[in-house]
Amino acid sequence: MMDAVAALGVPMAVAYFTASGATKGTIRRFAYIGVSVFAPLAYIGLVFYSTPVSDGLSIGRIALSAVWIAIIPGALIAVRRAEWNGNRVWKMLDLERVLGPLFRLLAIVALWWLGSTSAVAFAALPLIAGMLASSILFFPIRAASVNRTRPLRASEFYRYALISAGAGIAASSGARLNQAIMPSVSTSTELGLYAVSTTIAEVPLIIGLVAARNLLPAAANPDTRRHIRANVFEFSGLGLLGSLLLALIVPWVTPLVFGSAFSASAPTTIVLLAGTVFSVFILASSAVIAGLGSPGLSGVPQFIIAGLTLVTMLTLPHPLTAIEVAVISTASQAVASIISAFLLIRKLRQAPDPGSSI
Template identity: 35%
Template sequence: MRRLWPILRGSLAYGAGPILGLLSGPILARALGPDGRGQFASIMEPITLAGAVASLGIPAAVAYFSAKGARAGSVYRRGIVLAIVPAVLTFIGMCIYAGEVSRQQNLPLGSLILCWAIIFPSAVIQIRRGFWQGQGRWRKLDAERFSFALLRFAVVVVLAFLGIAYAPSFALGSLAAFCVAALILWTPGSGVVFGRGRIRYAEVAKYSLGASLGTIAIVANNRLDQVLLPLVSPSRELGYYSIAVTVAEVPLIFGALAARNALHESGKGASTLQVAKAVGPFLVAAVGASAILATIAPGLVPLFFGASFVPSVASVQVLVIGTGFACISMTLISIIAGRGKPAMSSLIPLGGLLVTIAGFIYVGDAMNSTRAAYISLFSQVSALFIAILILFVFRNRPSRRGVTEIESTSLVGVINSARGK
């Protein structure tokens, strides 16, 4: 039971966010309506991508060097210093982006900038997570993740109960929940090993830049459509699309579990066939759930989100097909990374990202939720094609070292943060 509890605790912590997010989705949609739900997405979705750019792979570097025996406190401080410049530059870019979003989505510019200033504490929080990750303090990390999910859900319920229908209020409440839950990361930890090895800024920076390619590519591939959509579509269309994403990404819970196990098995030297057997049930569940959601979407969407969101049905049915491809791609990314090819695995989401950008450029101002869904589908199909191609090329080249537990957890964390709601 002692060995089983950490697994159950981690699964509960990782699953709480998506599950409670799904439960709060209808509450949020009915409280704000299509326009308000679109405004909420305009505020919240860019934060995940901006956070990945602002932290620039530094949390993974802090986790890695801490685990390798460097002075954990020293690595943590170096990470904070190195994060200052990318965080400031990212915030400046967000302020420029905010002007157009404010105009297109009819949101106060001040509210956008206030919400997006979260990237500064977010960078610090992510680096602090890396500190504890390097120490292997999973209980503290699980507690923080679970607390955030509960607080965010409570914020949505309370604001909806009070009859508040202003998107920035829900956004600020959710971000406040994020910061409050993160305080757990600054509580004392027993048995912390601070290490004695010295580490230079250059070493941390080099590792961070290498890790950032995959981190940013994965997050961007899964969020860029919702970052670009506010620039070319009205809030109502973004609201429809946000609801569609919420429903269509439910099967990704199984995809994340498949990716986690695939990374572990591949890192141990298992063949592709052996990995497929190990994660097959998760992928079958993901594809089955996708098929069920596509079938019941016409009745499910108006029942849970209200009749005003019926236009989301077509987007749900398109996106949920892409979810099936995405679950397989996530698994293949893990297999390739587990074979010691993390940079090569980054080409998979990068290829999907390029398809997304090309699609938005091609459609331009004619963009709506359904067209955005089709672009997302093409992106996922392209990413899967690239993944299969890379896997075929390196089928006879297993890793000589695999991945460490720290690298494994980092990749799964990126996938979850990119996909989580």
């Protein structure tokens, strides 16, 4: 995740302008200039942050800083990943998604087999293994021919990147804000139940992540935009189906996987699964909105989720139970999904679509 932060919205801009028909050379030049500025700045920030972290983990500050330098090549990999996404060639991205965890696991097993006890080794080697897996992304991209005649100015590219970075920060904060606040407004027992429920309820979010990946470049290219509204509802329907199926088996699966002590988390999980349905729709619609050239608007639903969650959790009487926090989270997502639907309809009506109405 840190490599995406270090790239500061550049990958999303790369995917958008690649799909919309800007010249590859221009996109790459702007992208690598942006990353060469943003990534070192992010690394410098991590170096300053390394002091309290190294004290807490008993790891040398120099060693920690050496490990964190991986965010710079990681940002370059994120740009290349966005190029594949913008060209709508997802087989290589899926392969990297499989190879990355596999290579990192093999690195950890190798260190264990060698008897290593170095925290630095266990931090660095999996990072290197992950980057090795991502090296396949630097193979030539063989994609369908696109009419690349769209002019692109540096100001346009960096404006999109910076605004989309804000939307990404909003998405990250909204997704984890309730768990960040919960320790101060609830008990450790309720926090444990909520953590288990969140782990299960996030499984169908894979559908939303795939939707976001696929729909942004599809919306950015007028030739693939015709059926984008139907695509949003298809992914949303899959999210609903997956959540319903999971809700049916949660009362039996939870004690089997996590133990009988966590059986009480089942009702909380079911409430959170309702929120997951809204989240999948928000992810899909936000990707379309960003693909239609409005990355700032795409982040509005996430800001709403974060704001409603923060205000409600701090206002209600404490301590909050796990199911109360789940209701707050789901209600916030429901409100945000209504706003997201409004923004999506508005953008689709404004977007030109040659040959067919959206």
